[in-house]
Amino acid sequence: MKSNTLTKSQPRLKFQEFIVNNTAQGSACHIFIAQPTPLEEKNFGKLFLLLELTNFQNKADEIFTKIQKSIATNYYCAEEFIIEVAFENALQQTNQLLQNITAAYGDEWFKHFHAIIAIAKDQEVHITSAGKVQGFLIQNDRILDILQQENTHANVNPLKLFSSILSGNIREGDSMFFSTESILDFFSQEKIKRIIQENTTEEAIRNFTEILSQSQTHNFAGIIVKTESEVLSGTNFITGTKETLTDEVQDSMQSLIQKEQTTHELLTPSLWPKIKTNLSSFKEKNNQKYFTPAKQEDKKEEKKQSKQHIPPSMKRALLLIFEGCKKITYWITKGLSILLRSVWSLLQKDKVKRFPAKMVHFPQRTGGILARIILAFQRLSRPRKILLLLSIIFIVLFAQSIMHQGSKREEEKSLLEYETKIDDAAKKIDESKAALLYKNEEGARAFLIEAQTILASIPETISVYQEKVEPKKKEIQTQLNEINHIRNFDNEAQVVADFSSINANLSLGALMVLQDKFLVTDATNGTMYTAKEDENPEIFVENSETQDAIKTMTKNNDVLMGFTQGAALKNIDLEKKTLTDVQVEFSTSEKQASDLNFYGGRLYVLDAEKNQIQKHIKTASGFGKGENWISDTNVDIRDAVSIAIDGAIYVLKKDGTIIKLFAGNKDPEFKQFAMEPKFSEARKITTLEEGKNIYILDGKNRRIVILTKEGQLVGQYISERFTDIRDFAISNDEKILYFLNNVQLYRVSISQ
Numbered sequence: 001m002k003s004n005t006l007t008k009s010q011p012r013l014k015f016q017e018f019i020v021n022n023t024a025q026g027s028a029c030h031i032f033i034a035q036p037t038p039l040e041e042k043n044f045g046k047l048f049l050l051l052e053l054t055n056f057q058n059k060a061d062e063i064f065t066k067i068q069k070s071i072a073t074n075y076y077c078a079e080e081f082i083i084e085v086a087f088e089n090a091l092q093q094t095n096q097l098l099q100n101i102t103a104a105y106g107d108e109w110f111k112h113f114h115a116i117i118a119i120a121k122d123q124e125v126h127i128t129s130a131g132k133v134q135g136f137l138i139q140n141d142r143i144l145d146i147l148q149q150e151n152t153h154a155n156v157n158p159l160k161l162f163s164s165i166l167s168g169n170i171r172e173g174d175s176m177f178f179s180t181e182s183i184l185d186f187f188s189q190e191k192i193k194r195i196i197q198e199n200t201t202e203e204a205i206r207n208f209t210e211i212l213s214q215s216q217t218h219n220f221a222g223i224i225v226k227t228e229s230e231v232l233s234g235t236n237f238i239t240g241t242k243e244t245l246t247d248e249v250q251d252s253m254q255s256l257i258q259k260e261q262t263t264h265e266l267l268t269p270s271l272w273p274k275i276k277t278n279l280s281s282f283k284e285k286n287n288q289k290y291f292t293p294a295k296q297e298d299k300k301e302e303k304k305q306s307k308q309h310i311p312p313s314m315k316r317a318l319l320l321i322f323e324g325c326k327k328i329t330y331w332i333t334k335g336l337s338i339l340l341r342s343v344w345s346l347l348q349k350d351k352v353k354r355f356p357a358k359m360v361h362f363p364q365r366t367g368g369i370l371a372r373i374i375l376a377f378q379r380l381s382r383p384r385k386i387l388l389l390l391s392i393i394f395i396v397l398f399a400q401s402i403m404h405q406g407s408k409r410e411e412e413k414s415l416l417e418y419e420t421k422i423d424d425a426a427k428k429i430d431e432s433k434a435a436l437l438y439k440n441e442e443g444a445r446a447f448l449i450e451a452q453t454i455l456a457s458i459p460e461t462i463s464v465y466q467e468k469v470e471p472k473k474k475e476i477q478t479q480l481n482e483i484n485h486i487r488n489f490d491n492e493a494q495v496v497a498d499f500s501s502i503n504a505n506l507s508l509g510a511l512m513v514l515q516d517k518f519l520v521t522d523a524t525n526g527t528m529y530t531a532k533e534d535e536n537p538e539i540f541v542e543n544s545e546t547q548d549a550i551k552t553m554t555k556n557n558d559v560l561m562g563f564t565q566g567a568a569l570k571n572i573d574l575e576k577k578t579l580t581d582v583q584v585e586f587s588t589s590e591k592q593a594s595d596l597n598f599y600g601g602r603l604y605v606l607d608a609e610k611n612q613i614q615k616h617i618k619t620a621s622g623f624g625k626g627e628n629w630i631s632d633t634n635v636d637i638r639d640a641v642s643i644a645i646d647g648a649i650y651v652l653k654k655d656g657t658i659i660k661l662f663a664g665n666k667d668p669e670f671k672q673f674a675m676e677p678k679f680s681e682a683r684k685i686t687t688l689e690e691g692k693n694i695y696i697l698d699g700k701n702r703r704i705v706i707l708t709k710e711g712q713l714v715g716q717y718i719s720e721r722f723t724d725i726r727d728f729a730i731s732n733d734e735k736i737l738y739f740l741n742n743v744q745l746y747r748v749s750i751s752q
Contacts, residue, residue, distance in 0.1 A: 012227070012228060013120050013123075013170070013225055013226070013227060014201055014225070014226050015033050015046070015048060015224070015225055016201035016205050016223070016224045016226075017031045017205075017222065017223045018205045018208055018209050018220075018221070018222050019031055019219075020208075020209055020219060020220040021219050022212075022213065022215050022216060022217070022218060022219055022220075023216060023217060023219065026217065026218055027052050027053060027054040027057075027218070027219050028052070028053045028057045028060035028061075029050075029051070029052050029180060029219050029221035030049070030050075030052075030060070030061075030064040031049065031050055031051075031221050031223060032048065032049040032051075032068045032072075033046065033047075033048040033049075034046055034072055034076070040076050043081055044075060044076055044078070044081075044086060044121065045083060045120050045121025045122070045124070046119070046120050046121070047071065047072060047075055047076070047117075047118070048117075048118055048223060048225075049067070049068060049071065049117050049118075050116040050179070050221055050223055051064050051068075051113075051114070051115045052114040052221065053109065053112055053114075054112040054114070055108075055109065055112040056109040056112065059105060059109065063109070063113075066097060067094060067097065067098075067115075070090075070093055070094045070097045071091070071093075071117060074089065074094070075087060078090065083119060083121055083124070083126065084165070087119050087165065088165065091162040091165075094117075094162060113130065113131055114130065114131030114132050114180065115129065115130045115131060115133065115162075116128075116129045116133050116135060116223075117129075117162065118178070120170075120225060123170050123172075124167075124168075124169055125167070125168055125169065125170050125225075126166070126167045127146070127147075127165065127166045127167075128162045128164060128165050128166070129147055129166075130162060132181040133147065133178065133179070133180065133181060134147065134177075134178065134179045134180070134181060134184060135147040135176070135177070135178050136177045136178075136189065136192065136193075137170070137175075137176055137438075138174065138175040138177065138193050138197060139173075139438065140173075142193075143189050143190070143192065143193040144439075145189070146166065146168075146176075147166075168434070168437050169434060170225070170227060171227070172227050173227060174227055175196050175197070175224065175225065175226040175227070176224070176225040176226075177192060177196060177224055177225075178222065178223045178225075179220065179221065179222035179223070180219075180220055180222070182218045182220065183212070183222065185218070186211060195208065196226070201224050201226050204224055205222075205224065208220075208222060414462075415464070418464075419464070421454050421458055422458070422464075422469060424454055425451040425454040425455050426451075428447045428450045428451035428454070429448065429451050429472065429475060429476065431447045432444040432445075432451070432479060433479075435447060436483070441483050444479070444483055445480065445483050445484075445676065448476050448479055448483070451472070451476055452473070452476050452480075455469055455472055455473055455476070484675075484676050484713070484716060485714070485715040485716055486703075486715075486716045486718060487715060487717050487718070488718050488719065489719055489748050490719050492749070493719055493721055493746045493747070493748045494746065494747055495744055496518070496533050496738070496745045496746060496747045497518065497531035497535075497536075497537050497744070497745040498537070498744050498745075499529060499531070499537045499743045499744070500743045502529065502537055502538070504743065506522065506743050507522065507524050508520050508521070508523060508529075508726050508740055508742070508743060509523035509549060509551060509726060510550060510551060510552050510553045510562075510726075510727050511553075511726070511727040511728065511729050511738065511740045511745070512553045512560065512729065513730075513731065513738055514574070516532065517530055517531060517532045518531050518532070518738070519553070519572075519574075520537075520740065521549060521551075521553065521562070522544075523726070524549060525543060525544045525545070525547055525548075526544070526547075526548055526549060526564075526579070527541060527542055528540040528541040528543075528550070528572075528579075533747075540577055541577055541578070541579060543579070547565075548564045548565060548566040548568065549564060549565050550562035550563065550564050550570065551563060552595055552596070553572070554596065554597050554598055555598060556598040556601065556603075557598075557601065559571065560572040560574065561582065562579070563595075567586055567590070567591035568581060569581070569582040569623075570582065582622045583621045584603065584622055584623045585623070585624055585625040585626070586605070586626070587607070587610075587614070587625075587626060589607050589609040590605050590607050590626060592609060593605050593606050593607060594606060594640075594642065595641070595643050595684075596643075597643055597644065598645075599645040599646075599647070601618050602615055602616065602617060602618065603615070603616040604616075604629065604643065604645060604649065605626060606640055606642070607626070608637060608640045608641075609638070611636060611637055611638050612628050612629070612630055613630055613661075614626030614627065614629065615628075615629040629664055630661065630664050631664035632665040632666050635659060635661065635665075635666050637653065637659060639653050639655075640652060640653050640654075640659075641654055641682060641683060641684070642682075642684045642685045642686075643685065644685045644686050644687040644694060645689075646687050646688070646690075646691070646709075647662075647689070648660055648661060648709075649661045649662075650685055650694055651685075652682055652684070652685035652696060653682065654681075654682055655678075655682065656675060656678065656679020656682040656698065657672065658670075658685065658694070658696070658711070660709075669710070670710060670711050671710070671711045671712075672707070672711040673707060673712055673713040675705065675713070677701060679696075679698050679701070680700040680701055681698060681699040681700035681701070682696060682697070683699050684696070684697040684727070685697075686728075686730065688730065688734065691730075692708065692709065692734065693706050693708055693709065693714055693734065694706075694707050694708075694709060697725065697728055701718070702718055702719060702720070702723075702725070703716050703717060703718040703722070704737060704739070705717075715750070715751075717737065717748070717750065721746065722739070722741060723741065723742065724741055724742040725739055725740070725741050726740045726741065726742070727739070727740045736748070737749075737750050
């Protein structure tokens with residue numbers, strides 16, 4: 001070990017304020033940043049205010065002084081050391097003061113009063129505001145409006161003015177900026193961010209005042225709160241002893257607190273400090289007298305926790321010893337009954353009956369060491385035999401006792417490890433909530449998945465599983481559903497049409513939403529059905545003789561087309577209620593296509609077998625031979641199941657992956673959201689040419705997923721009614737979702 005110099009960096013909050021008075025006719029501004037004693041700052045942090053009065057300037061100084069004195073006195077003299085409680089109590093007293101001022105001066109001044117009152121302790125921040133003020137959090141490359149309010153309190157009771165508190169943590173490298181409302185007339189949020197991030201607090205204040213001083217009509221006030229690293233140095237410590245510096249800092253702080261208390265006693269003309277000291281001493285003695293067992297239990301718990309970290313090699317060795325002891329105990333117990341019967345025989349008078357028949361011949365039936373041991377035992381006198389047997393019994397019982405204690409300790413240690421895991425999971429859940437405050441959904445999701453993984457390693461057999469683990473799992477799932485925008489609409493889905501009125505055993509196929517009705521195909525034959533909302537369905541085309549059912553429907557401009565299982569393209573005439581063949585030169589692989597679509601009068605067929613999309617040009621008699629549309633050789637769509645077109649083509653693969661293609665090439669700007677839960681049975685994708693979103697059916701997970709056309713998540717809609725979903729469609733205004741489940745057609749309103 002050698003002597004070194006220790007340098008340690010820790011974040012601290014730095015405050016800098018400015019007031020710019022350009023005109024006597026402008027608003028009156030006031031800033032107060034408390035300068036508490038070290039003990040007060042340790043317990044309560046730092047209080048700061050920003051106040052503005054846009055009228056009644058002649059009363060402003062008096063009102064500001066009263067508010068400052070009230071909030072500072074009530075906060076730093078609070079009996080409660082929990083800063084949230086102390087802050088709330090101080091605000092209640094300040095609200096009472098505002099009521100008194102209103103009673104004295106009338107309520108007209110109150111309409112022109114604007115304020116920010118905040119507490120910062122370490123990295124914890126609590127803020128309340130009233131009126132029109134500005135508050136921003138500057139984090140990394142973002143600036144967030146943390147107040148987000150257009151407050152007017154013309155009709156607000158003064159007793160309830162400061163009743164809402166915003167709480168959170170400011171991290172190292174973050175900054176906060178508070179100001180009067182009019183500052184946004186001179187600076188954009190982006191410019192405010194750059195000034196604060198690219199300069200020290202002093203330079204930032206200088207930049208603000210130089211520009212704001214040029215105004216002739218407004219007065220301004222602002223506060224910058226910035227986290228900066230504070231370097232603490234200590235010398236001549238021994239390398240490897242982490243406690244050295246900590247003890248010195250604690251001793252220094254205790255000395256500082258003791259000096260402050262001593263000074264307070266000397267300056268206070270009262271006997272109360274002495275009485276208080278004596279009462280505290282008496283209380284400590286009583287605590288020691290009556291609560292010593294509890295303290296001993298705490299020490300035992302600390303000792304237990306300190307011993308929980310056992311090296312893996314030692315754990316394996318202990319486990320082997322434990323298993324060996326179990327086997328030894330088993331064999332000793334097995335022979336114990338024979339030994340006990342032997343003791344009983346020795347106590348009998350008749351020596352011939354001292355041993356059972358088995359024991360008499362036992363040496364002759366054995367050999368080697370065991371036979372010699374038994375013969376030696378028989379030669380012992382009766383008292384020695386009894387003493388030996390009693391000793392063996394005692395040893396067995398003692399070994400069992402040791403094993404029981406070891407097993408009990410192992411259970412306690414395991415339970416302690418599981419409790420630690422539960423605490424770790426709870427911390428991850430709290431971190432996810434903090435990430436959501438900054439609208440960081442990806443970060444929150446990562447924390448929740450970590451917590452989920454931790455809890456999954458805890459067996460359901462532990463005693464506290466139902467009490468502590470299950471509630472955490474439910475909380476995680478609730479938060480994940482919220483982050484993943486999952487919405488269950490079991491109670492919102494309404495039945496539009498029930499096709500069981502035609503035949504309860506129908507097997508329906510494709511769905512098409514028309515202007516005033518719905519068209520549905522039969523999955524087993526060429527029959528088609530139609531329905532209107534709140535009316536009984538009816539047969540549209542009766543064609544039960546053919547097995548060539550229509551498996552998908554699409555539109556070519558205003559012409560409705562159907563693609564059959566036999567690879568035939570049909571023209572569906574809604575007026576004549578007929579199906580006619582359309583000539584298309586399909587290749588052999590195209591006849592196995594699972595989907596096709598029209599765009600700009602051209603037919604596009606998903607030819608997954610050839611890893612292509614075939615484009616067919618319109619001809620006089622139908623559509624010509626297909627041409628390879630995909631030119632990007634890196635695109636793989638061999639497991640694709642569906643396509644949607646709006647100028648670009650969206651290709652859906654079985655695993656839910658979406659490939660966006662434009663002019664035959666993959667669009668590099670399309671970034672698909674990492675879906676949770678993952679797709680398990682992606683079956684169909686659709687979009688509208690002028691729509692905002694794309695829609696995907698995930699059959700096994702019973703959900704419809706909505707993404708933007710850039711790949712970002714909009715929402716996930718699930719329902720237990722998706723037991724046998726056949727097809728779905730979206731209304732032209734993208735506000736209603738229709739889904740065909742078994743023989744019923746449902747509708748549900750969606751919000752985006």
